Amino acid sequence: MSNAIIEVHDLTVRYGNTVAVDGTSFEVRQGEVFALLGTNGAGKTTTLDVLEGYLQPSSGAVSVFGLDPSRDRDRLASRMGIMLQEAGFFETLTVRQTITAWRRFYDTPRSLADTVALVGIEHRLGTRVNALSGGERRRLDLGLALLGHPEILFLDEPTTGMDPAGRRDCLELVAGMVTEGLTVVLTTHYLEEAEQLAHRVAIMHRGRIRRMGTLGEVLTGASESTVSFDVPVLLAQRLPSGLDAHTEPRGSTTEITVRTADPETTLRALLGWAESHRTSLERLQVRRGSLEDVFLGLSDDDLPASGDGPARTSDPIPMGA
Numbered sequence: 001m002s003n004a005i006i007e008v009h010d011l012t013v014r015y016g017n018t019v020a021v022d023g024t025s026f027e028v029r030q031g032e033v034f035a036l037l038g039t040n041g042a043g044k045t046t047t048l049d050v051l052e053g054y055l056q057p058s059s060g061a062v063s064v065f066g067l068d069p070s071r072d073r074d075r076l077a078s079r080m081g082i083m084l085q086e087a088g089f090f091e092t093l094t095v096r097q098t099i100t101a102w103r104r105f106y107d108t109p110r111s112l113a114d115t116v117a118l119v120g121i122e123h124r125l126g127t128r129v130n131a132l133s134g135g136e137r138r139r140l141d142l143g144l145a146l147l148g149h150p151e152i153l154f155l156d157e158p159t160t161g162m163d164p165a166g167r168r169d170c171l172e173l174v175a176g177m178v179t180e181g182l183t184v185v186l187t188t189h190y191l192e193e194a195e196q197l198a199h200r201v202a203i204m205h206r207g208r209i210r211r212m213g214t215l216g217e218v219l220t221g222a223s224e225s226t227v228s229f230d231v232p233v234l235l236a237q238r239l240p241s242g243l244d245a246h247t248e249p250r251g252s253t254t255e256i257t258v259r260t261a262d263p264e265t266t267l268r269a270l271l272g273w274a275e276s277h278r279t280s281l282e283r284l285q286v287r288r289g290s291l292e293d294v295f296l297g298l299s300d301d302d303l304p305a306s307g308d309g310p311a312r313t314s315d316p317i318p319m320g321a
């Protein structure tokens with residue numbers, strides 16, 4: 001892979017008898033948002049700890065900007081922004097005092113005013129950390145991670161505790177910085193967060209990466225899409241053959257739900273069929289399989305691989321003209 005700035009090869013981390021990370025390999029490119037998703041205890045935070053230089057691998061090789069994150073931590077520190085799951089704030093300092101103290105770690109830090117404005121806590125400058133809400137603490141965390149104009153940002157569950165507006169602000173802020181070249185490695189439990197922000201995702205389970213790729217790649221074949229629409233009752237019996245269609249009477253019309261691994265081709269066939277029968281596909285909706293499907297399928301090793309259960313769908317794709 002070209003211009004990879006993070007390279008992880010066969011990483012294993014053990015805590016005593018617990019194998020937290022079990023031979024994972026991946027790369028992250030410059031300007032990419034790479035999301036680590038997974039069940040509790042899957043090994044996401046441990047992986048980040050190694051990348052951030054806080055933890056040494058039991059075996060395997062890890063490099064960030066071509067350096068060893070643990071051995072070369074001092075050289076890497078100014079290039080990294082880190083937002084941990086639990087920040088070790090001094091609870092009785094105010095926001096102003098906290099940021100002022102943190103700025104001393106950097107040669108050319110962002111200004112106090114810019115930092116609070118960036119993360120939307122200007123109105124909390126004089127507030128003690130222990131009086132901030134959970135979401136405001138996360139905003140302060142993010143501001144501190146961005147103080148040194150990092151080239152790479154590590155975000156461990158960044159929006160936990162934020163309200164929807166806070167989450168949206170945070171994601172927009174990070175997305176904006178990514179367009180300017182920032183690289184982001186993120187762990188999250190919010191699948192929609194990965195769907196919005198990540199160029200590539202890796203789904204971890206019990207220390208291993210079980211799926212990795214672009215969202216499209218991870219979703220392909222992992223779950224089916226559904227195409228649903230209404231047609232007049234008489235036409236419902238003349239649908240194209242070979243469709244995995246379920247019909248449901250709705251008065252003078254019939255609701256058709258088609259399960260498909262290839263919604264584009266299915267849709268094209270259905271639109272052609274509708275045109276030739278001089279009808280329209282009323283209330284047409286396409287729902288693609290979601291990361292949640294993939295995630296749930298991996299969370300339980302006893303699930304049949306064929307996914308015989310009912311299709312779970314979400315995220316309607318708005319139909320264009």
Ligand SMILES: Nc1ncnc2c1ncn2[C@@H]1O[C@H](COP(=O)(O)OP(=O)(O)OP(=O)(O)O)[C@@H](O)[C@H]1O
Nearest residue numbers: 015018019020038039040041042043044045046047
């Ligand atoms: N310091 C530690 N000592 C012993 N075991 C640990 C330690 N830190 C993590 N573990 C174990 O290693 C495994 C991976 O933990 P890790 O925190 O990396 O998972 P995670 O994917 O980040 O989970 P979560 O989503 O719950 O934060 C878990 O079984 C955890 O209990």
